[in-house]
Amino acid sequence: MAEITGIYTASHTPVMLNFPDSIPAALKDEIFAAYKAMGDDFMAGKPDALIVLSNDHLHNFFLDNFPAYCIGCAESYESPIEHWLHATRRTFAGDQAFGSYLLKNALEAEFDPSFSMEMVLDHGSLTPLELAGVDPDLPIVPVLINCVQPPMPTMRRSYNLGKFLGQAIANYDGVDRVAILATGGISHDIATPRMGMVNEEFDQTFLAHMESGDVDATIQYATDFVHTAGNGCEEIRMWMAAMGAANGATYERTYYKAVNDWYTGIGIGRFKVS
Amino acid sequence: MANWQEMMPSTRAYLMDKVLYELHHKPDHLEAYNADADAYLARFGLPEELATAIKSNDVAGMYLSGVNPYLLRAHCIGVKIPEAESLAALRSLLDHEDYNDG
Numbered sequence: 274m275a276e277i278t279g280i281y282t283a284s285h286t287p288v289m290l291n292f293p294d295s296i297p298a299a300l301k302d303e304i305f306a307a308y309k310a311m312g313d314d315f316m317a318g319k320p321d322a323l324i325v326l327s328n329d330h331l332h333n334f335f336l337d338n339f340p341a342y343c344i345g346c347a348e349s350y351e352s353p354i355e356h357w358l359h360a361t362r363r364t365f366a367g368d369q370a371f372g373s374y375l376l377k378n379a380l381e382a383e384f385d386p387s388f389s390m391e392m393v394l395d396h397g398s399l400t401p402l403e404l405a406g407v408d409p410d411l412p413i414v415p416v417l418i419n420c421v422q423p424p425m426p427t428m429r430r431s432y433n434l435g436k437f438l439g440q441a442i443a444n445y446d447g448v449d450r451v452a453i454l455a456t457g458g459i460s461h462d463i464a465t466p467r468m469g470m471v472n473e474e475f476d477q478t479f480l481a482h483m484e485s486g487d488v489d490a491t492i493q494y495a496t497d498f499v500h501t502a503g504n505g506c507e508e509i510r511m512w513m514a515a516m517g518a519a520n521g522a523t524y525e526r527t528y529y530k531a532v533n534d535w536y537t538g539i540g541i542g543r544f545k546v547s
Numbered sequence: 548m549a550n551w552q553e554m555m556p557s558t559r560a561y562l563m564d565k566v567l568y569e570l571h572h573k574p575d576h577l578e579a580y581n582a583d584a585d586a587y588l589a590r591f592g593l594p595e596e597l598a599t600a601i602k603s604n605d606v607a608g609m610y611l612s613g614v615n616p617y618l619l620r621a622h623c624i625g626v627k628i629p630e631a632e633s634l635a636a637l638r639s640l641l642d643h644e645d646y647n648d649g
Contacts, residue, residue: 287550287624292630295630326640330617330621331564331568331615331617331618331621332572335564335565335568335572336556336561336564336568336615354572356570356571356577356625357571357624357625370641399620421615421617422556423551423553423554423555423556424555424617436640452620453601462616463551463616463617464606464610464616464617464619464620464623464633464637465548465550465610465616465637466548466610466635466637466638466639466640466641467548467641468637468638469634469638484572499550500549502550504550504551504616506550509592534611
């Protein structure tokens with residue numbers, strides 16, 4: 274029976290690594306410190322494994338075969354896949370048995386994820402892990418949600434998948450302590466005319482909903498207003514999944530800033546699960 | 548404006564998607580494209596206006612093809628279109644009356 278030691282939500286963007294100096298140094302330092310604080314809090318829980326809820330940005334998956342959900346079942350994951358990303362190449366340990374367990378149980382619970390035994394993780398997983406300073410030897414299980422190519426799974430389905438994951442993790446005997454990092458969002462536009470115009474009003478309202486603990490209202494707001502906050506905001510499906518896994522635990526933001534020159538509303542927060 | 552130009556997959560967008568995907572993921576494709584863009588693009592059987600948009604780094608033209616925005620973004624960085632130029636081209640398409648009201 275595994276204990277969930279921490280559940281975090283955090284934005285990601287390649288701009289943090291590619292053009293970090295497009296914002297004032299003091300702001301960059303403040304944001305990087307917020308990610309580091311998240312990582313320190315994560316590691317303080319002494320997890321044996323980390324579930325990374327993220328999305329592929331059309332690198333491992335293309336439109337010839339694009340999964341709504343995919344569970345990683347590999348022994349290790351190289352990163353990054355983007356030839357243009359300014360990041361040190363590294364290899365994350367994978368928890369093959371844990372990923373396979375989640376896959377089998379997801380199918381039995383009538384979710385139908387695809388699975389992958391070989392993925393090269395992109396910036397969506399790499400940047401928050403790198404900035405958080407998470408030990409690359411901590412075994413991970415990536416769970417990827419399609420947030421980048423319509424039509425996409427619903428917010429509620431993603432919440433329900435997270436709820437399943439929380440229960441499946443609790444029932445797993447292979448490790449003792451598990452942390453969850455859900456990464457993506459909040460408001461941002463990728464390669465649209467609105468790129469660089471963060472919808473802060475959406476982000477503030479969304480975070481307030483998350484903190485209210487009203488799951489149905491949060492899912493409804495995400496569903497009804499995501500289209501005002503940019504295609505990158507579709508990544509709040511991972512926040513929905515984290516909320517499902519948190520099973521009613523209170524959420525609190527630990528950092529938020531609308532950073533137009535990074536094109537992204539940078540939000541970080543955690544569920545008080547322990 | 549909405550988050551997406553196309554809420555369903557379309558063949559026209561897919562033609563552009565495939566070029567921008569393969570260019571940055573298949574071994575030697577970027578080198579082949581840089582060496583001879585016309586010869587490289589001829590492999591794909593694109594409509595002429597789409598091929599022209601790609602080889603002339605016409606970011607607004609590529610966007611309007613319906614291409615997946617993540618592929619467009621990665622392409623702009625991958626072929627080193629200056630960031631300010633990409634942004635200005637996209638911004639030129641913004642209808643301010645539509646901004647953030649979906």
